[in-house]
Amino acid sequence: MAQSGKGKLNYRCPACFKRDLDIDMFYDKEKKQYYCIRCQFFGTEEEVLAENETVRSKYKDYLKRYTSFEDFD
């Protein structure tokens, strides 16, 4: 089995990201799989991207444009 490397982008582990950890994943080209060396996460690129969408769920207002910083309604 050949050594792992980086993928085309530096995908971070989405499971670690959710606990405020930035960990680059490595790519196993034989299994076509990104994996985390810190936790047990692994997945294809599609699965990583799907997980990254769930990362955003904590940002309930990340697409909202605020026009006032006083109103709370």
Place this chain on the structure above:
Amino acid sequence: MDKFVVNIIHRPEMVPEYSATVTGHGKEEDIGDKALLTESLDIFKTQQECAHKNGLKTTIQMTYASLFNEEAVQLAKEHHEKYGDEIALTLLGLPCEQFREKYKTKDFCIWMFSMEDKMAIVDDVFAKFHDIFGFYPESTGSYYMDAELINYIKDKYPSVKCAVATCWEEGPKAYHTCNNSWYTFMDGGPWAPWIPSKQNTHAPAANAAEDSGIVAIPHLSRDLIACYDGNGSNFGTHPQNVLRGMIYDSKTWEFPYLYNLIDQYRYLAKFNNGYAYNMMFVGPGWMNKMGRWEAPYELLLKSYEEGCAYYGQLKKEGKLADMTMAEFADYYRSKKGVDDGNYNEPECALWRDILYGSQKQLFWYADPYMRVCVNMDQGGAIVDLRPYVAKLNWPVGIGTKHIQDASYPFLIQEKYRAGYFTHYAGEGTVRSAKICHNGEEVDLCLCRTKAHFSQEGKNRILTLDPVEIEFRDCNVTIQSVITFEEGSSKIRIDRNILSVSDPDAEITINEYMVGCYGTTEYTEDMSSLSLSLTGSNPTTIPYEYKCREACLADADSASCTLPPIETKVSMECDGRDKCGYIKEGYAFSPMFTIGYTGSLKDKEVFTTWLNLEKAN
């Protein structure tokens, strides 16, 4: 008219952070890699173009490495002539072949070197700068600049009047986010520009004698809720940081959060006599052609172009003044009244959540005596407190007690030493009050509310919306008013009973502060602390982890002295049946508590003052 100032800073970094180690994965290290140098300079040119085409001037912070690059030097000179950019000198970007050969180390953070090396490096880079440009810079900076370093630079190179001097709340949280590999511990400083004292960079100068002679600016303008709670490098006026936080639409590549962040900073003019500030400083490593984490180069570039375009738009609309760092230093001293001898004007920020949708609100206050965070989602509890009054001498770097740890110690820090909520036993650090009636007790930390800011003379006043406390046999409506008197080193808190459903009901109140000291999550040795009550029958408890308590009717004050951080914190009170108390803590709960209990009825007020003093 309000003035919103932006400093846009670029540095030609010939070996950008991350480029060699992260995107260069799989290659042997080559610090002189020509392709890397060419790409780095291209990124710098792109950043400059983004600013200039939007009508914005920049501060070009030359790195040591770039002083050996003729093209970088020539570009700086041209842009100074053509656009009015300031040519400055950063102490970031030291790594290069010449530096490695000379100093025989891979260290690159100026504040972590020994004092001897700091002086040698500063002399080296300032001399090289002078050789190239024929003058000494007016601005400099790093991620952190310790007081000894600033004092040395100011003494030797008096032309310096502005410096990037800290990354706000970049401490244990950033360390953890980087898998415990990012040694920048510098929590506890101001989030907006300030004049560092000669004794401690974080602590603003209180007078001319303490004035270090420079105006410090933070590295980026950070989200005062998101960065306080989470990784600082995701939530600042750094477009690629916003991408790092994945705070963008992955399909449209839109990132309104960045504009909300900039706009909320503009809004802070309301609390600071019409002045607000932003700083944008993106190192070239963040615009790497190979992309950065999930973001391809095209998105990195888009974010920077659009970030500059937004500042440019604000300028065109007359809502923003772009300044160089040196220009800003002059403006700041004049605006804040320092030129007239007043060092006490505080920095205030009533900040709301603009990302998570929680509607949480924090109030941040900083002056030469303290930095305070008040959490309205916890009934106006103080959840972070740094006693700047001590002006703690805290040298950092090799050869000192604090090689990496440049943070200003806290007395209260709810994230590192718990706040209201703890597991199983013990208490966490917080300044709050408990309202009691017939055996029931409610902590104001559980009363979510909002605050309104006002200024009356030298007082900054935070008036909280009233909260209702439901007891079994009566309801009590209480309003908290928190007053910061400029230059007093005190925080006054009034608890006003606005109404009680049973007018005869007797309410008791317990105003308390649970504290400790430190800069990290881990407890320090509390053995040298001592707790005292003053009044008719004074009492002192030396801290021995024995869980002892004492109280004193009509006490003049309840206090704790903390020799390791040369600080005394005390509480005074004006209220019916007041009784001061102190609590020692124990090994599983290594905290101290000072406070007052008293009685209240409908329409009565209970007032306390939290005082901070330097304890020699």
